Amino acid sequence: MSTATTTAMAYQDRRGILGTLGRDGLLQIILIANTIIMLAPIVIMVFSAFKTTPQIFQSPFGIPDFTQVSNFVKIWTQTNFLRYLLNSFVVTGASMALILTLGTMAAYAIGRYAFTGSNFILMxxxxxxxxxxxxxIIPLFMLMRDLSILNNQLSLIFVYTAMGLPTTVFIMTGFIRTLPNELEDAARMDGASEARIMWSIMLPLVRPAMVIAGIQNVVPIWNDFFFPLVFIQNDDLKTLPQGLTTFMGEYTTDWGVLFSGLTLSAAPIILIYIVLSRQFIAGMTSGAVK
Amino acid sequence: MPKLRMTGRGLWITFLIVPPLAFVALFIVYPIISAFAYAFFDWQGLKRLDFVGLENFHTVLFVEPYRSWTLNAFKNNIIVFFALMVLQNGLGFILAYALWRELPGARFHRIAVFLPVVLSTIIVAYLFKLFYHPLFGVVNISLRGLGLDGLAQPWLGQSGTALWSIIAAQAWHMVGFPTLVFLAGMQRIPGEILDAVRMETESEWVKITQIVWPLVAPSATIVFTLLFVGAFNWFELPYIMGGLDGSPFGSTDVLGLYFYRTAFGNVSAGQQDFGLGSALAVLIFLFIAAIATVITVRLRAREIQI
Structure with missing residues (x-):
């Protein structure tokens, strides 16, 4: 009797486990495990940034004393780190300004006017x-040398602009085509110039597409390592990812400083991502999600 | 009067379209076309010498030691591609399926899985290099803490484990990307179809293989193609974690590293050769273009319109 009951119960349990609740439980466990794996390296990195090297070796997982910021002070006072950070801001900012300006110009021309060859230009x-x-990279290197902008941040800004334009034109043309004609036609009847129509009437409407195109480009540009590696040698001109290689090479044994450097490099983008995660995800996958 | 207006309009369009076109022409199209031309010449440093026909191609494909280097790097790229197919895209599909159910906390999990994607590859590379450190890295410390001292090893220092360790770091870095692309694909499946399926079958397996997987085919096409292109362009992680020579003993050498090393030289060899480098670039480029086209066409045929 008792055996029969347990069998029946076990059977019920098994159905329960295989049922909705159990299945969702399994999926939930997978998600939780994955999130731990995703976050643990970042948490360990941030914790280690506040520890001395011996502390890191002795208790890598321990919670540090967050008031102990000597590693950051060292980076602030003894390294070129701030310079790298500033350079990254300059290069990324200039590239983004050019990408969004030129990308909007091209997309507006292709999306708003019917003219011969517009499809060819889009292609x-x-x-x-x-x-x-x-x-x-070899012809690009020679080109930059011929333009005398090797070891000059203009080389990076120009390449990033050219790389960012295709996606920007693609996203913005699609968006601009969906805008209604009425406003534009009304303004044209009133005698507004084409430039005025674009600037005051249409541009305010394309801002959402600009945000998507902007995010899709800003992350790879901010993070890029390959082009500075080839174009920039002067330490004062290096961007953050490139400067990080110099920095990591200098402090190989001081792990506290190494983790602080990594934390400082990662902090700007992590903070912005946490605030704007929805836009980041939409922007960075926009090329792949249609 | 109408004629004058037309020219005004034409000028306006020209003003809008020429500057962006010029950027793309000068910094993308011209360099890529030049890359093909460069490969047919002999180079000495930055100086172009004689036209040599296909000799550079012949050298990198058939003359030792280049032949072994090319084959070794190519073999490693293939391993990287298939490993990431499972670790990145396969896991991404499972995670997307789990996120799709909108269980409690799904929003948080979604943000967490994408967080590493926004980090610079260089940060990821150094972080994992420190984690894999034989004595003080958290990987070995954890293993010893669990009493698995036997498993603690110099992950990046031995041929057998180096490439796989770097692949694991790459999967951690990028698994969020296919996850969210697949998730977007699943969210586009119409509710009626799912309701109809629920009436037909209770089996989760049937639902996934017969319904969800075919309906997210467009996402799969894009994710597979991007992974293929990415795997054969792989550079930053092996450059930082394995070094420019693909240490140890070429076990982490990949085409991207090998191309860069051949073109710009390295500290030990010092020799830079733009001719051989360009030949490699052209071969990699043609290979990627050909296979990516095949993948896209084959997978597109599988896609169904809802």
């Missing part, structure tokens, strides 16, 4: 979408 931009530009 020309789209061709740049999938080409791995890393493989053209």
């Amino acid at each position: 020309f931009f789209l061709a740049g979408l999938t080409l791995p530009l890393k493989l053209a």
Whole structure:
């Protein structure tokens, strides 16, 4: 009797486990485990940034004393770190300004006016979408040398602008095409110039597409390492990811400083991501989600 | 009067379109076309010498030691691609399926899985290099703490484990990307279809294999193609974690590293060769273009319109 009951119960349990609750439980466990794996390295990095090197070796997982900021002071006073950070801001900012300005211009022309060759021009931009530009690094290097902008941040700004334009034109043309004609036609009847129509009537409407295109480009540009590696040698001109390699090479044994450097490098983008996660996810996957 | 207006409009369009076109032409199209031309010449440093036809291609494919280097790097790229297919895209699909159910905390999990994606690859590379340190890295410290001293090893220092350790770091870095692309694909599946399926079958397996997987085919096409292109362009992680020579003993050498090393030289060899480098670039480029086209066409055929 008792055996029969347990069997029946076990059977019920098994159905329960296989049922909705159990299945969702399994999925929930997978998600929780994955989130721990995703966050643990970042938490360990931040914790270690506040520890001395011996503390890191003795208790790598321990919670540190967050008032102990000697590692950060060392980075602030003894390294070129702030310079790298500033350079990254300059290069990324200038590239983004150019990408959004030029990208909007091209997309507006293609999306708003019917003219011969507009489809061909769109195809020309789209061709740049999938080409791995890393493989053209030798001619790019020679080109930058001929333009005398090797070891000059203009080389980075120009390459990033060219790389960012295809996606920006693609996203913005699609968006601009969906805008209604009525406003534009009304303004034209009133005698407004084409430039005025674009600037005061249409541009305010394309801001959402600019945000998506902006985020899609700003993350890879901020994080890029390959082009500075080839174009920039002068330490004062290096961007953050490139400067990090110099920095990591200098302090190989001082792990507290190493983790602080990594934490400082990661902090700006992590903080912005936490605030704008929805836009980040939409922007960075926009090329792949249609 | 109408004619004058037309020219005004034409000028306006020209003003809008020429500057962006010029950027793309000068910094993308021209360098890529030049890369093909460069490969047919002999180079000495930055100086272009004679036209040599296909000799550079012949050298990197058939002349030792280049032949072994090319084959070794190519073999490693293939391992990287298939490993990431499972660790990155496969896991991404499972995570997307779990997130799709909108269980409590799904929003938080979604933000967490994408967090590493926004980090610079260089930060990820150094972070994991420190984690894999034989004595003080958290990986070995954890293993010893669990009493698994036997498993603690110099992860990046031996040929057998170095490449796989770097692949694991890459999977951690990027698994959020396919996850959210698949998730977006699943969220586009119409509710009626799912309701109809629920009436037909209780089996989760049937639902996934017969309904969800075919309906997210467009997401799969994009994610697979991007992974393929990415795997054969792989550079930053092996450069930082394995070094420019693909240490130890070339076990982490990949085409991206090998190309860079051949073109710009390295500390030990010092020799830079733009001709051989360009030939490698052209071969990698053609290979990626050909296979990516095949993948896209084959997978597109599988996609169904809802």
